[in-house]
Every structure is written in structure tokens, then in C-alpha cells.
Amino acid sequence: MSTPQNLAYTEEHEWVDAADPSAAVVGITAYAAAALGDVVYVQLPSVGDTLTAGEPCGEIESTKSVSELYAPADGTVVEINEAVVDTPELVNTDPFGDGWLFKFQVSGALELLDADAYTELTKEEG
Numbered sequence: 001m002s003t004p005q006n007l008a009y010t011e012e013h014e015w016v017d018a019a020d021p022s023a024a025v026v027g028i029t030a031y032a033a034a035a036l037g038d039v040v041y042v043q044l045p046s047v048g049d050t051l052t053a054g055e056p057c058g059e060i061e062s063t064k065s066v067s068e069l070y071a072p073a074d075g076t077v078v079e080i081n082e083a084v085v086d087t088p089e090l091v092n093t094d095p096f097g098d099g100w101l102f103k104f105q106v107s108g109a110l111e112l113l114d115a116d117a118y119t120e121l122t123k124e125e126g
Contacts, residue, residue, distance in 0.1 A: 003029070003030075003118055007096070008113065008114065009029065009114075009121075010112060012069075013122075014032070014072055015028070015095075015096065016110065018110055021105070022105050022106075024104055024106050025100050025102075026069075026072060026101050027095055027099055027101050028069075029095060029118070029122075030095045031126075033091050036067060036092075037062045037063050037064040038063045038092060039060055039091040040061055040062060040063060041061040042085055042091065042101070044057075044080045044081070044084070045069075045102060047079060049076070050074075050075075051075045051104055052071055053071055053073045053074050054071065056069065056070055057070065057071045057077075058102075060091065069101065072110065073106050073107075073108045073109065073110045074106070074107045074109075075105050075108065077103070077104050078103050078104055081100050081101055081102060084101060
């Protein structure tokens, strides 16, 4: 499984593209998507919601289980991916592209893993 080098990661298997901190993009990793199996439902935070780092902010339901989404940092939701709400399987087919989940304006510190540290984490868990 690929781990794009240009992204940051959480220990909860989410990725963050914070190139623009006013609209940092969040999704789940290919590792998480594979572990979940076929995603059938995605509940995302609403635009305007305040996020608290490490706190649940949504959930992803698959044929195997339900998993919570966690806020990667403090911030405010500025956009959600309606395509994923309508077509949840995008999380499986393109987790680092069209399967992104939401964008948020970062207001707190981003304490995330780089790609190498995330790859190490998945090796330990796998």
C-alpha cells in the first residue's frame, strides 16, 4: 500500500494535507480503507462545526464495522465532500483523491506523523 510522502498522518489512520492551513484536507488512509472493507455510509461533520484535536467528529460504516473519525487538530470545518456522502465507496476506490472527507481551517497545532513514521506504525499493527 502506498503512503504519499506529501501528506501527514494520524495514529487513527487519517491523512491530512495541510499545504493550505485555511482549508486542510482530511481523509482516511488506504490502510484504513482496506481494514474497514466496503464502506457503505459516511457521516461527516457539518460546515461550521468546531473540531477539537483527538475528539470524534464523524463516522465511517462498512460491511465489517463502524469506525469513528477523529479531528486531527483544533479547527473549524469549511467544506465537506458531498460526493463521499452520496457515494461512500469512493473511500475505498480513491482514499487519497476523490475519497477525501472534509476540509477545515486549522486553529491549533498539527502534531502529526510523517509518511515514514506512519508506514512504521502500519507495519507494527499489521
